[in-house]
Amino acid sequence: MLAAYSIPILICTAFIIPIFKNQKIIKTLAILSIFISLCLVFLSSIDVFYSGIKTFAVSGWKPPFGIVLVLDEFSSIIASLILFLSLIIAGFSLSLVKERIKEFYTLLLLAIAGSLGIVITGDIFNMFVFTEIMSIAIYGLISFSLKKEGLEAAFKYLIIGSISSYLMLIALALLYSQVGTLNIADIITKINLNNNAHKTILSIFLLSFCIKIGMFPFYVWKPDVISGSLEPIAAFFVGVTNATIIYVIIRTLYTIMGIYYSPWLSILAILTMIIAAFLALLQQDIKRILAYGSISQLGYIFLAFSTGLAFQGVYHLVNNAVIEVLLFLSVGTMLMHKNKMEKISMYAFLLGAFSLIGIPPLSAFFSKFFIITGLLEKNLFIYAIISGLISIVALLYYMKIYFMFKQDEKKIYWPIIILIIVVLLLSFVPVWLQIFKGVEVNLLARNEYVSEVLKP
Amino acid sequence: MMYIFPITMILIGLYGLMFKKNIIKKVIALSILANGINVLIIIIGYRSGGIPPIATPTNLNEFFTTAVDPLPQALVLTSIVIAVSVTAFALMLCYRIFKKFKTLDIKKLSTLKG
Amino acid sequence: MLEKNISKLLIIFIIIFGLNITIFGHLTPGGGFQGGAIVATGIALIFVIVGLKFFDERTLNIVKGLGGLGIGFLVFFGLLFRPFIVETQELFKVWSGDYIVFLNIFCMIIVTSGLILIIYAMVEKK
Numbered sequence: 001m002l003a004a005y006s007i008p009i010l011i012c013t014a015f016i017i018p019i020f021k022n023q024k025i026i027k028t029l030a031i032l033s034i035f036i037s038l039c040l041v042f043l044s045s046i047d048v049f050y051s052g053i054k055t056f057a058v059s060g061w062k063p064p065f066g067i068v069l070v071l072d073e074f075s076s077i078i079a080s081l082i083l084f085l086s087l088i089i090a091g092f093s094l095s096l097v098k099e100r101i102k103e104f105y106t107l108l109l110l111a112i113a114g115s116l117g118i119v120i121t122g123d124i125f126n127m128f129v130f131t132e133i134m135s136i137a138i139y140g141l142i143s144f145s146l147k148k149e150g151l152e153a154a155f156k157y158l159i160i161g162s163i164s165s166y167l168m169l170i171a172l173a174l175l176y177s178q179v180g181t182l183n184i185a186d187i188i189t190k191i192n193l194n195n196n197a198h199k200t201i202l203s204i205f206l207l208s209f210c211i212k213i214g215m216f217p218f219y220v221w222k223p224d225v226i227s228g229s230l231e232p233i234a235a236f237f238v239g240v241t242n243a244t245i246i247y248v249i250i251r252t253l254y255t256i257m258g259i260y261y262s263p264w265l266s267i268l269a270i271l272t273m274i275i276a277a278f279l280a281l282l283q284q285d286i287k288r289i290l291a292y293g294s295i296s297q298l299g300y301i302f303l304a305f306s307t308g309l310a311f312q313g314v315y316h317l318v319n320n321a322v323i324e325v326l327l328f329l330s331v332g333t334m335l336m337h338k339n340k341m342e343k344i345s346m347y348a349f350l351l352g353a354f355s356l357i358g359i360p361p362l363s364a365f366f367s368k369f370f371i372i373t374g375l376l377e378k379n380l381f382i383y384a385i386i387s388g389l390i391s392i393v394a395l396l397y398y399m400k401i402y403f404m405f406k407q408d409e410k411k412i413y414w415p416i417i418i419l420i421i422v423v424l425l426l427s428f429v430p431v432w433l434q435i436f437k438g439v440e441v442n443l444l445a446r447n448e449y450v451s452e453v454l455k456p
Numbered sequence: 457m458m459y460i461f462p463i464t465m466i467l468i469g470l471y472g473l474m475f476k477k478n479i480i481k482k483v484i485a486l487s488i489l490a491n492g493i494n495v496l497i498i499i500i501g502y503r504s505g506g507i508p509p510i511a512t513p514t515n516l517n518e519f520f521t522t523a524v525d526p527l528p529q530a531l532v533l534t535s536i537v538i539a540v541s542v543t544a545f546a547l548m549l550c551y552r553i554f555k556k557f558k559t560l561d562i563k564k565l566s567t568l569k570g
Numbered sequence: 571m572l573e574k575n576i577s578k579l580l581i582i583f584i585i586i587f588g589l590n591i592t593i594f595g596h597l598t599p600g601g602g603f604q605g606g607a608i609v610a611t612g613i614a615l616i617f618v619i620v621g622l623k624f625f626d627e628r629t630l631n632i633v634k635g636l637g638g639l640g641i642g643f644l645v646f647f648g649l650l651f652r653p654f655i656v657e658t659q660e661l662f663k664v665w666s667g668d669y670i671v672f673l674n675i676f677c678m679i680i681v682t683s684g685l686i687l688i689i690y691a692m693v694e695k696k
Contacts, residue, residue, distance in 0.1 A: 008642050015638025015680075018631040125531055132538045139545060143552070151553050152565050158546055159473065162486055169493050169535065170466075176528070177500040537603050544688055551692065 001056040003044035003079065003120060004069050006037035010113035014106045023101055027094055030105040034090055034112065038083040041116070045076035049438065053452040055122070063122075063454050064186045070122035070453055073442040074314070077435075078247045079119045081318055082240045085325050086112045089239075092329050092415040093232045096336065104144060111137035111236065115244045122453060124175070125182050127248065128168060134244070135161045138237065142229040153228025160211065160221050167208035174201045185453035188256055188446060206252055213245045215302070216272040219295050223283075226291035231332030234287065238294045239325040246298075246317060250305055254443050265306035270386060273299025277390045280397040286331060286404060289397050294324050296390065297356065300371060303383060309374040311433075311440035316367035319426055323352040323364060326419040333413060340408035348416050349405075353398035355423060358391045363426035458499055465492030478560050479553065483546045490539035494532045501525030577615045584612035588678075595674040602677025609678065610685035617689070630690075634683040641676045644669070 013033035017026050048054050053072040057063060071079070090108060097104050114134025121127055139161070143154030176182060178197055179190045191198050214222040226234045253259055273296050280292035297320045304313035330345035330352070341349070355362035358369075368391065375384040426432065442448075469492055472485025502524055509526035511519045554560055591598070592605030 012638060012642030015642070016635050019635040125534075129534060129538070132542075136541055136545060139549075143549060146552065146556070148556055148567055151549065151556055152567060155479065155549055155553065155565070158542075158549065159482065159486070162542060163473070163489075166489055166493055170496065173493070173497045173500055173528070173531075176497075176531075182527075533601070533603070548688075548691065 001044055001054045001069065001071060002040045002047075003071055003076075004056045004058075006040045006083075007113055007117055007120070009033050009037055009040075010109050010116070014109035014113065017106050017109070018102050020102075026101055026105055030109060031087070031090055031094075033109065034083065034087045037112075037116070038080070038087055041076070041079045041083055044071055045080050048073060048076045049435075053442075053449065055453050064181055064183050067121070067123045067126050068183065068185075068453060069120050070184075070449075071120060072449065072452075073439045074250070075119050075247070077314065077318070077439055078243055079116060081321055082115050082119065082243055083112070085239045085243075085321060086115075086236065088325065088415045088419060089232050089236050089329070092235075092332065092413065095413075096230075096232060096332070100144075103140070107137045107140045107144075108236070110134075111141060112240070115240050118244045119247055122184050123182055124172060124184055124187065128165070128172060131168070132165060134241065135165060138233075138241065141233045141236070142225060144233065145230050149228035150230075153225045156221050157225045164208045164211040167211070168205060171201050171205040171208060175205070183453075184251075184256065185450045188450050189454075191256065193257065193259075202252065202257055206249060209245055209249050209252075210268070213242060213249070213298065214295050215298070216268045216275065219272065219276065222295060223288045223291040226294075227285055227287040231287075231328050231335060234291075235325045235328035235332070238291075238328060239321045242294070242298065242324075243317065243321045246301060249302075250313075250443070253305070254310070255446055255449055258446055260308045260310075260444070262306045266303055266383070269299045269302035269306060270383060271299075272296070273303065273390050274386065277393040277397070281393065281400070286401050289401050290324075290327055290331065293356070293394065293397060294320075296394065297324070299390075300368065300387065303387065304371045304374070307375065307378060307380060307383070309371060309378075310443050311436045312367060312370040312374050314436050314439050314443075315432060316364065316371060318432075319355070319364045319367050322419065322422055322426065323355055326352045326416070326423060329413075329416055329419065333416070337408045337411075339406070341405040342408050342413075343410040344412065345416055346402075346405055346407060348420050350402065351420060351423060353402070355427075357395045357398060361427060363423060366427065366429050458502070459496070462492045462496035462499060465489075465495060468492075477562050479550050479562055479565075480547075480560060482562070483543060483550060486546065487539065487543050490535070490542070494535050494539070497528045497532050497535065501528035574619045577618050581612050581615050584615065585609055588612060592674050592678045593671065596670045602674040603681055605674070606678040606681025607685065609682045610689075613682065613686055614689060630683045630687050634680055634687070636679070638680060641673070641680065644672055644676065 010033055013029055017029060020026055020029075044054065048071050053070065055063070055071075056069040058067045058069065061067070086108075090105075093104070093108075111134050114130045114132075114137060117130030118127055118134065121130065139154050139158050142157055143150045172182075175187070178201065179187055181187060181190065191202075193199060211218045226237060229237065253262065253265070276292045276295035276299065280289050280296065283289045283292065297316075301313055301317050301320060304310075304316060326348055330341075330349040333342045333345040334340065336342075351362070355364040358365045368387070372384045372387055375381075375387070466489055469485045469487075469489025473482055473489065476482055476485065503522065505522060506524035507518065507522050509519070509523040509529070511523075550560070553565070557565060559565075588605045588608030588611075590605075591600035591608060592602060595601030595605065
């Protein structure tokens, strides 16, 4: 499987970069390695979509005893998404980062390698190791600017991220003592959901990731962390890291536990959506409003997944990741134009904001529309009405940001133009409907996952 | 019954992390938390009357019947490395915070509102 | 003066002890990370004697990079060719663990240079 080679490529490049002194070589190496990884993962994804789940046993040790890398349709969509977004972010920070370039690209490559590792692996302890790699690299990136907000944000995220990682490790240890194996497919065959111990342990596992992503009672640290970091890093944090943690939560909920409708998670998701939207109206700082907006969109994604609307959830996940990166990068041009927004980025911001609010022919309108009609079909009328109302609140706070902008002259930034094109492409619904319906079929098929991974 | 030791360490680590105001004490408490979890993992693999899991060609039968589980010990090796990296990074961050803010008290660190 | 004389005696023992723990990592407890930490302690004692100018920072980065490249090549080799890991090793023989020995040695190089770089970063030059 080709995608297995992308993790060593990223990590080796991260080790080689401190040797060089020439800035151009470092930047070229970093972009080249991310691009090669994107090509490898993309080719593997096309292979997976044509012929089913692909596995790769590391060093030949067979699945229940060794580590196995698994690519099924859901993993391949998320892996391609995070590599594409990180290529865009690395391209944008070429012109932004002027000093201490070695450290920036090393940390960025390690964070990307960690996120990719979480998505590809099929072994639960390997997932913990890659989560830690990604977290340590993100702690370094958040504090990169060495200003007061950055350092404080990094310290807050370090404490909270470490607590949630160690909670995950406790759940892992207890799960090993109950089940006796660490391979995800093997855990699925041995888990019995009527057993209270198994239910509790998997709930602790889910809880640790809900803390890490910022769901309802645990969101207090997130706006501080996002507003304290540089804009490309905030874009990475909201786009890539959110996508990988949502991947882990959905993998636990749908594949390991087999729960397709979870009332408690949907209540948490609705509360996240409402409270984050109203808190966004009260803020004065641009990045804080965007942060609360992203937490509110997370509520939509989890509402879709926890009521069984898998394909709508995946579509909104992809839309949300791309649009949030676009929003943060377009606000990031303010750093290079002395606190004024550049002209094309302002229109890019409007495009992204209108899409997330739900203006008809744009991409996120379709995903929200599918979510609301899906909820109406399942007779969850209150959730559907609340989702519609929160979109109107989203209009209010995104317009509040827009009127805070001051305009500057025009300059073309290629990453932003590429993202505008991708956002417009995402609104061609029939193509994405086919792909994501295939992903949904794959997500709901637990037994095929187990039999493909564990075949002798 | 042996689980009382790692659980005590975890609780002490959590107490220190929540209630102490000096950031270096918080980092030390984080390290105690990590090591408490490592001890928990090792104790999970214990088998009563067990021998250390070293297999030579002569004692294979004893190894399979009475040795303690070697897998949690491999997990703990990785976990110790990760805890060292996090502690090293946290201490460097404390150093930078001290140079910028001139204080180590976490109450004085909150410049971000809300 | 006293600490310098004692350190001169101890450094060579500590470094050899660390190498021992690294190379026999497939037989006795230890391996790459533990051996690397011990060798880094030994080299930190050199700083007590000579002062911090012993290593150039660029050299350390090159060493760390070469260690990383070594591990990377081994991983590629492992992913491509399914290396043969012996199932029961014989005691007192280094080469009975075919593939693991190289992993341990390169891991020691990376960890040593990394920890010394951390020491450099923590000490501010006045």
